[in-house]
Amino acid sequence: MEYVFDDVTVALTNTDRVMYPDAGITKGDVLAYYKDIAGVMLPELRDRALSLERFTKGIDAGGFFQKHAQKHYPPWIRQVTLGTKTRVTYPVCDTPAGLVYFAxxxxxxxxIWTSRVxxxxxxxxxxxxxxxxxxRFDLVRDAALELRELFETLELPAFVKTTGGKGLHVVAPLDATAPFDAVAALGNRIAGVLCRRHPDKFTQEFYKKDRQGRLYLDLMRNALGATIIAPYSLRGRPGAPISAPIEWEEVEGDALRPDGVTxxxxxxxxxxxxxPWSNLRHTLGSVAxxxxxxxxxxxxVRE
Structure with a gap:
């Protein structure tokens, strides 16, 4: 079996292998999904270093992370070498054929990285x-809505997606003029405002023992080489959940589940x-x- 794209043919293997036993989803189902979703998924994958979470025998057999490009990749798979002290060659997914190949x-x-190559x-x-x-998913919803309100004050566009796991990602698209340390510093100051406004709900304490039931405002994705799960990516979890871009109205409602889109x-x-992310790059925020x-x-806040 194979998928034929404009100038590339991708051979499909073991399409009847069950990848999600609880949902009866096969590898063929996964490949068909990534082929179909390429049009909306690729804009945020293009020009980014990619790391794969591979489940070669299905999710029940466990998976592993792979960030290095492999020697057996075909020549049409784009690769890029990044890093300063440690140089790593990563794959880049720019095409529907690449998306299916990696799946x-x-x-x-x-x-994906949060910067472009x-x-x-x-x-x-x-x-x-x-x-x-x-x-406490109610705290996640509260934090996301508070961030949206604060982003508006800061002239930062606000977008949100489920993680496909337990929570949400709130994302502000940027003009890519500021380095990582400046972006992380901005995020830390934004988190500080929320923690001062709602000290009973939110915290910046790194250690769980110090959080006392409060939601940790995690900014660790904002570092060179750190990654986030790509929008519309599957997760290796029961039910085949997807990290799905969602509307803010869904965050405001009570029916939202972080693993509810599958x-x-x-x-x-x-x-x-x-x-919901079709206009993600139409307006870009500025750190300055x-x-x-x-x-x-x-x-x-101080007053």
Whole structure:
């Protein structure tokens, strides 16, 4: 069996292998999904170093991370070497054929850098990774909505997606003019404002023992070489959940689940809704503008 693209043919192997036993989803189902979703998924994969979370025998057999490009990759798979002290050659997924090829390698979950290969030290997004303490998804929703409100004050566009696991990612697309340390510093100051406003809900304490049931505002994705799960990527979890871009109205409602969008439901969802991230790159935030606005917000909080 094979998929034929414009100038590339990708051979498909073991398509009847069950990858998600609880849902009866086969490798063939996974490959068909990635072929179908390429049009909306590729804009945020293009020009980014890619790491794969591979499950070659299905999720019940466990998986492993792979960030190095492999010697057996065909020549049409783009590769890029990045890093300063340690140089690593990564694959880059720019085409539908590449997406299917990586999935055929068992790459169920695809993790991307937050910067593009042309400017690897200048991220084009600020990411808040919100995972709930002890299943408190209400705190995740509260934090996401608070971030959206604060982002608006800072002239930062705000987008949100499920992680396909336990939480949400809140993302501000950036103009990629600031380095990672400046983006991380902005994120830390934004988190500080939220923690001062709601000290009973949110925390910046790294150690779980110090959080006391509060939600940790995780900014660890905002570092050179750090990755996030790509939008529309599958996760190696029961039910075949997807890290799905969602509308803010869904965060405001009570029905949202961080693993609620799955391979079985995504097609019907996209038939009913436009891609919530289709205009992600239409307006880009500026770290300098946000910092200037944040200084005024901090003064107000202190008063």
């Amino acid at each position: 055929n390698q068992g790459g169920l979950a695809m993790h 042309a400017a690897p030290e200048h991220p084009d997004m600020l990411v808040f990774d919100l995972d709930p303490p002890d299943g 391979l079985r439901t995504i097609r019907a969802r996209l038939d009913l809704l436009d891609d 503008v946000a910092e200037a606005a944040l200084a005024r917000v901090v003064d107000d």
